[in-house]
Amino acid sequence: MKLNIALLAGDGIGPEVIEQAVKVSDAVAKKFGHEINWKPALTGAAAIDAVGEPYPDETHEICKNSDAVLFGAIGHPKFDNDPSAKVRPEQGLLKMRKALGLFANVRPTFTFPSLLDKSPLKKERIEGTDLVFLRELTGGIYFGEKGRRDEGETAYDNCVYTRAEVQRLAKKGFELAMTRSKKLCCVDKANVLETSRLWRETVQAMEKDYPEVEVSYEFVDAVAMRLVQWPNSYDVLITENLFGDILTDEASVISGSMGLMPSASLGSDIGLFEPIHGSYPQATGKNIANPMATVLSAAMMFENFGLQEEGKAIRSVVNEALNKGVVTEDLADGGKAYGTKEVGDWLAANI
Amino acid sequence: MKLNIALLAGDGIGPEVIEQAVKVSDAVAKKFGHEINWKPALTGAAAIDAVGEPYPDETHEICKNSDAVLFGAIGHPKFDNDPSAKVRPEQGLLKMRKALGLFANVRPTFTFPSLLDKSPLKKERIEGTDLVFLRELTGGIYFGEKGRRDEGETAYDNCVYTRAEVQRLAKKGFELAMTRSKKLCCVDKANVLETSRLWRETVQAMEKDYPEVEVSYEFVDAVAMRLVQWPNSYDVLITENLFGDILTDEASVISGSMGLMPSASLGSDIGLFEPIHGSYPQATGKNIANPMATVLSAAMMFENFGLQEEGKAIRSVVNEALNKGVVTEDLADGGKAYGTKEVGDWLAANI
């Protein structure tokens, strides 16, 4: 296969972890006889610094003409504490999600047996955890009208959903549930929000098309609790944009493997693959960031092209590295810590 | 002191747990020479069944003419899975919060040494956890305009905040931080939401009035993670209504003592005190619900009247019961489980 992949390294540790994912992907391509044409493009604070906006048209052109996007991380502290900043790296991410039609963010949370002890949760609570969130990514309060009135004294953000938006996300949820243990949880706040009531009634109406799927409806606050109490009671969860933002991050620390959690954003022909961690400014340039989440995001990318074996090759080399202790300092636990590059080299060499 | 307390038992296990809090409060009143005049009133599903609405005017009159409100729980499953229900128990709760001006929901999360092992988290992660959330309770997306358009195909919920709303909540946060370890965390999503940017800029502007308080700003998704990873790194957290709903519930399970967490809602002269747990329909009428969160909410009520010793008397009898194993089945851990009533009797007798 010939693959054109847009490479958006972004900010902070983004470039370092992306570099490793490229190495590993190239090794996979070589082994399986594919050809990857990487097309680097600017995004995030890096793009603001270079050309004044976080998702330049040129970057969009490159993404649109690629088969997939591999993404590092964006965000820079210089923007966070300036509520009046006019341009922000995050706007680039949102613009890109919308422009590429990436309405479904797929975020798995799973455990690595060798890392169970890393979790803040007790082992018996997390063993066997293997859940996937499908977070709606191009609607809701993120994209509704927002602004100020009364001379800046009043701020507003509108949350809007259409039935069609809910349906297309829920459809992916039902389909995913069918390939797994056929359990779907719709997370909402239908006791308070009208958008949540639309979510709930839409999903309820779809149940009859998937008679084998057992659907449950839970309030977002209850899920925030139960994720900590019994994460392994969940399988597939579907939810709106903001709830998904909060809950997927919460879920990510449960496994003790946050530095290892990949994600995919799907919707149109072009998928975007990125680690769920952020730009981690404190670690930038130190060769200490864990590249495995980005490497596993590349695995999701291959799998999304239907290249299951290629994805598996990556997953198993990551497992091997974990078992052999070829890990960055976040996982070294007093043992030898490898650098970001060294972990990448090892993974690529052992594909 | 002569106290008029509105008693809103509500739904599910509400009446059972309220009954115990009344017993214990009466014992405290007797011991310290106070007189409590309890004024029962209808709310929640119980009120809908009786008079067609969840927070009847008569109930509001009773609350308004009381010194405080002691509240059980509301919510009934028959409304949850009917997105088209016209009247819901929760509307009563929201109406009451607004009508009584209860803009600040105070939700502590603390650990009981004897219960550390109950937590889903590892002991070393939670030891020493003692944090308080101040959740804004009468604004934001809960109270913004909501509805449908396009013949029901589009739903919307508006999130609105004014600077004044943020200021009054933040002021309570700064003041509370001054009485504790002088650390305040403002939780928002300022990288995406305009209302969050208003929150952040408003709190930033107040920093100079509290030079001793160390203020941090964190995104809601990051807090959802760090609450699980290092709950004991937090002290006072302030946040808007919906984020507070999700995060306080998440925080409540961290201590392993969810059935014990009380809360206060303040703002006007009349405070409302309630356990943070819900109406727990499955346990209704079985005499198995843990009444301690409601009893500790009564302790917060006494303390809010300036009756510190009275509050302390309740806290210490609860501690004693925990140490002696006079607990309901959720905490019995294979040992003898007492009934709801029996725990209440024991607490009242040992004040």
Ligand SMILES: CC(C)[C@H](C(=O)O)[C@@H](O)C(=O)O
């Ligand atoms: C950076 C931010 C805008 C983004 C979001 O909130 O969606 C991030 O938290 C994420 O989850 O991908």
Ligand SMILES: CC(C)[C@H](C(=O)O)[C@@H](O)C(=O)O
């Ligand atoms: C019952 C519901 C409306 C309520 C809320 O969301 O505020 C509850 O979850 C709470 O936190 O008190």
